[in-house]
Amino acid sequence: MKSKISHNVQYAIENVKLARPRKRAAKGDGLLLKREILDAAAELLTQTGSEEGVSIRAVAEKVGVSTPAIYIHFRDKESMIMAVCMEVFNELDRRLEVASSGVDDPVEVLRKQGIAYVRFALERPEHYRIVFMRRSATPLSEVYDIDPVSTNVFQRLLATVHQCQDMGIFPPGDGIQIVLALWSVAHGLASLLITKPYLPWPDIEEFADLIFKMARLGMSAFSEP
Amino acid sequence: MKSKISHNVQYAIENVKLARPRKRAAKGDGLLLKREILDAAAELLTQTGSEEGVSIRAVAEKVGVSTPAIYIHFRDKESMIMAVCMEVFNELDRRLEVASSGVDDPVEVLRKQGIAYVRFALERPEHYRIVFMRRSATPLSEVYDIDPVSTNVFQRLLATVHQCQDMGIFPPGDGIQIVLALWSVAHGLASLLITKPYLPWPDIEEFADLIFKMARLGMSAFSEP
């Protein structure tokens, strides 16, 4: 398909690589490369717009290092991608925090966080995809030895839900179930928007507002006689 | 990792292949192979449990044919997977139809179809994934020259929603928006169950019931003063 051309390109790239080799890290500084790898992988993900674009070779080249060097810091590609996921997940958490900072009404907090959630997903669709739509061999929670419920995102949501319950807005009982329900709604909208953008969606922000209002009203309906 | 062993296995497989070559189809019967390929691909998807397991080579071998033979019937791997998706999508439609056949109350129809939807997704998680979580280069609707809204699934849902609107259960206005909202909820639950099975989910059937009830109540709340 691109035999001759790609050969030339490859040659050029190798020249660049040889011209600017990355300096080897000092003895205790192996983690420096790890950081560079994670950044390169994340950037490559947004650039190419798909996980397939993030090949070990592409990452290595971007960092200016040989391919197997990646394996010094990550067991395999899966681990590398997982590490990127973890960082994306943390960024999502920060976004949710910012979105609802200074807001008192817990219902309004949920609404703002819901919209921030969808917005984040649409801004970084491929990042969102690898976190929430991938078939990961081992769940993040296992790799990083974390109980998913003790995640910041989950705990933040749970606390807000508890507030709503205390105010009688949400029905009493297991708050976790309510969190899962709300999360399902937000995730459903976000992921369907990403994978099926050609469906006849209305204005996204308005529609998100409508759906979250529906969820809130529906949930509240349980606590009324 | 499995150099010696896999070599032997490969050898054995090739023996089998040589021992039982698939008979060449008659002149007008090229579609026979196409059918066999689709079945093999779908079966391989459930067997291996992941799209990566469905390699062109694996499919060809399963059918008992050489690798490039696949390309006689499909432009590329993407097209083959797409064709499988299409069939899965149609099966989902049949499931929804069966699930609500003989039911009159449109609200009950929606509930039954919702549960059938989630059940289908959990029964064939990888099938569901390639239809609803893949980043497809071109949407199904484009490949098959179909307006997504004119899909059976979509039309079926829309008709039921219209019934609910006529009965005053759902608010009047654009039924398509309501369909998208309900679909988002169902998809959110189904896909989150698939990708994050280790979350503290309650009993799935009960929980699905709860979520759909929430959605229904929430939606109805709009049509009340």
Add this chain to the structure above:
DNA sequence: ACTGTTAAGTTATCACCGTCAACTTATGAT
């Protein structure tokens, strides 16, 4: 300043993947 240890890489290679160009062969109408 020399040296041995070892962290931080590189080279070379493997098996597998999607894909294609070029060749072969079975089928069925003439």
Add this chain to the structure above:
DNA sequence: ATCATAAGTTGACGGTGATAACTTAACAGT
């Protein structure tokens, strides 16, 4: 019986994740 052609096969190419075996730069101890 012949022959066009549908229905395949052989063999190869470049790209992928991964590994074993080698090299080299950095530092501690003398």
